[in-house]
Amino acid sequence: MSLLDLRDVGVRRGGRELLSGVSLEVNPGDLLAILGPNGVGKSTLLRLMAGLVPPSAGHVRLGTEPTGALSPRERAARVAWLPQERSSDSAQTVEEFVATARFRFGESTSVAIEHCARAFGQADVTGLRARRCGTLSGGERQRVAVAALLAQETDLLLLDEPANHLDPSYQRTIYELIAKLWRAGHGVVCVTHDVNLLAHLGDADRLRVIGLGAGGVRFQTTFSDESLPEKLSALFDTRIIALRDGRARYLVPAIGESAPREPS
Amino acid sequence: MSKLSSRRRALTGVALCLVVLLGAPFVGDTVRPEAAEFVLWELRVPRVMVGALVGGILGIVGAAFQTIFNNPLATPSTVGTVAGATLGALMALVLPVPAVLAGLPVVTVAAFAGAVGTSLVVGAVASRGQTRVEDILLVGIALTLGASAISTGLQYTADMLALFSAAQWSLGHLAQLGYDGVWVLGPVAVLCAAVLLSQVRGLEALVAGDELAESRGVHVRQLRAAVVIVGALGVAVCVAWCGPIAFVGLIVPHIVRRVFGSAQRVLLPGSLVTGAAFLVFCDALARVVASGRELPVGVVTAALGAPALVVLIRRR
Known part of the structure; x- marks a missing residue:
């Protein structure tokens, strides 16, 4: 069973067709990189996959159900989303913010924080746990957002520019982490502008590259494609x-x- | 702030609230010894209980509104709920309608209808796709101005007796409700607290924004609707019984954030307890500040709340 299935999906925004005829499938162990110019709808495509935007045509299924038929909690059990905008400018502490990613489990905040320990370690933010989100640097926020993504414990991960604001060392850390999740059998969809970071992920034959142009998908290939x-x-x-x-x-x-x- | 010191601050805060709540019945003019027991048990104790219940409701609803509208200035007063309830209650007080209809007090029913009416307008604006929180506040201001204009018009046309009772009521007071007030406000306070406290995890997730909360499993529209409806009910009952008491819902959550912390699981119960103590404290002050006569509690909350808010905003 595929984790995510898009069939002939279209999205309209403000009366104009932003995307049309998009068909994609994500299975466990798949890694998809979505590349494309600014403003073609890459982030909207991720929102569509997360069930946050309804398709105007076609269908988006998470597992066997269309996203519209699932409750937010059911969707949150299947897919986690890392948005491009890091909105955590609040007075929440890092551990409180990351713990909210476990809302679907119905735990108390203190239990949720305990269960986040592994995610803190994986995203290398253990030392930031007591800091307030509003005091973090751009790179720290990015790692905290990744920790929250992992804390949600889903099989499908949607990443919108996951290495934004990170210095080369942390870019490498984040992409190695993605590679590890990929090898562990997660389905990963990653919107990025820096194709070279994908080279860190290894196994170029299995890395799927989706070229998104104005209106829809221009090409689907693998990273090892010589004509890329x-x-x-x-x-x-x-x-x-x-x-x-x-x-x-x-x-x-x-x-x-x-x-x-x-x-x- | 270390964990230990934040815990100590919270405990000190709760202890202070308890001192205010337990000590308030003993504050006021000394009376003849033979009447002391009656004054304490039949007047002061129910008055403090009513004050605690109203303050608790206004505090926790204010905190929840600030979170769901993602704005520290969004409270039942600023999104139009209080103005709607006030207009409804004033209509019942000024217009020639019976005091009780089908066994229900008309003032309460009219206040609730007004609060729900304005909340529905705000809710309709809020549920329209990409509405910004600023738009909701502007709609709240428009509703407040509109309701105030109608209220003023109503008072202008009212007879002297109705005008006097409306004017007295509209200053906000806690006196003379007795245990009847406790029996009405008690269940409403329990309902408000239970519903809002059960939504703490969702509200914590909502702090990071609607979309992120939704992606983490929060049904954002349902959460907003639940908070607005329960908040409207709580505020309407408070306004109907005690008049519009300003600033409690606005100022209390700000105090709680500074003393107890800003996490929702602390902010909501903290605003419940602090709101109760704050209003009871203001009411005790109202009894003693002008010797020989009482001030309406709404005057005291506004006099303390307005400068405190200015100080808090400047410190941010």
Whole structure:
């Protein structure tokens, strides 16, 4: 049984069609990277998957049920969402904020905080537990948001720019964590602008890359696809080239006429 | 703030509230010894109980409203609930209607109808897709101004006797309700506290925003509706019996955040207890501040609440 199934899904926003004809399936152990220019509806697509936005056409199923037929608590048991905006500007402490991610379990706050210990460790925020959310730096907020995502304990994870605001060291930490969850059998859908961070995840054949353009899905392929630079160049309307360092391949935008050609 | 010191502050706060609640019946003009027992048990004790119940309801409803509207200035006073209840109660006081209809006190029923009416308008605006919290507050201000204008018009056309009783009522008072007031307000306070305290986890999740709360399993619309309806009921009963008592729902949650902490599981019960003690304290002050006569408690809450709010906002 797939974790998530989108069939011919469309979304309308303010009278115009933002997305149409989107069909995707996420199974346990799948990792999908969603790439695309600003404003094409990547974040809306994640909200649709989380059941926060209803489709105007087609259907979105979590497991066997359409998202609209599930209560918020039932949806929260199947899918966790990391939004792009980190709104935790409150006077809540980090552990109180992360504990709210366990709302679906119906525990008291103190029990929920105890059950968050593993998530605190995984996202490396144990030292921040007593801090107020409003006093955290951008990078700390990001790690706290990831801890909350893990505390919800779902099989499907939706990540909107998970490495935003993080220095290279923590970017690596977060992507290694995602890789670990992926290998452990979670289904992961990740919206990102930095395709190279995906290279940290290994097993390029199994990493699915979805190119989202204006109106819908332009291509679906894997990270190991040799023609990925050309596909991304067309998607972003700017030349993307591949640089190699040993076995690793890095895709970067070519700047100026002197940009090196991809070695064949 | 370390854990120990925050616990000590909370305990000190609760102890202070208890001292106020237990000591208040003994505050007031000394009376002839033979009447002392009657004054204590038949006048002061029920008055303190009514004050505690009304203050508790206004405190906890104020805290819950601030959370569901995600704004420290959103309270039953600012989103129009109090103005609606006041308009309803004033209509029942001023217009020629019977005091009791089908066994129910008309003032209470009319106040409840007014509170629910304004809450439905605010609720309808709030449930329309992407409404901002600022819009809800503006609708609340518009409703308050509209209800006040109608209330003023009603008083202008009323006869002298009705006008006097309406004017006295509209200042907010706790006197002379006796144990009848306790029997009416007690169950309402228990209902309000039980429903709102049962929603603490949802309110904690809501602090991070509607969408994130929804994604974590909170039925945000149901939660808002439950809080608004229960809050309207509690406020309406308080207004019908005691008049509009200003600032309790606004100021008490701010005090609680500073003394006890801002987590919802502390804020809500803290506002219940502190609201009770705050209103009883203000009422005791109203009995002694002007020798020989009593001030309406609403005057005291406003006189203490307004400057305290300004100080709190400046300190933020």
